[in-house]
Amino acid sequence: METTLVLVKPDGVQRGLVGTILARLERKGLQLVGLKLARPPRALLEAHYAVHQGKGFYESLLAFMGSGPVVAVAVRGAGAIAVVRGLMGPTNGAEAPPATLRGDFGLSRSFNLVHGSDGPGTAAAELALWFPEGLVEWEWNALRWVYDLE
Ligand code: IDP
Ligand code: MG
DSSP: OEEEEEEEOHHHHHTTOHHHHHHHHHHHTOEEEEEEEEOOOHHHHHHHTGGGTTSTTHHHHHHHHTSSOEEEEEEEETTHHHHHHHHHOOSOTTTSOTTSHHHHHOOOSSOOSEEEOOSHHHHHHHHHHHOTTOOOOOOOTTHHHHSOOO
């Protein structure tokens, strides 16, 4: 099982899409193992987006991400990193296909509602950044209906 970080960005919180986004994750068959509403400090956002430092959109990205609360979600499942990226759709909402979160709810490249870790290394690093207290471990009884366990 993989665990990955999802953020509902400030635009998603402002637009009242937190429940919709959480519902998509849950309905897909991902287990929630971390969930919080947070107002991220600048230092956290700098660490989270270190890979984009120096790019033209970096400062506006940090300003946007610090403009209001975000919802941090840790989800677990088989191939969860790629599954979440698929549910999100590509970066630009105008290009994201229907039935993806970005495709269904936005038209912007900057304000694109969700973040999802892009690989095992970034998932581990981002989970440690956003959930330094650790995740919530629990026995998930729906597992046998979502996966082929044999
Ligand atoms: P991703 O979120 O789909 O992984 P990244 O390339 O990692 O996309 O970019 C991180 C975030 O930075 C994007 O989700 C978006 O909010 C913002 N961003 C990326 N590219 C641009 C751009 O060209 N203009 C403005 N904002 C951008
Ligand atoms: Mg990215």
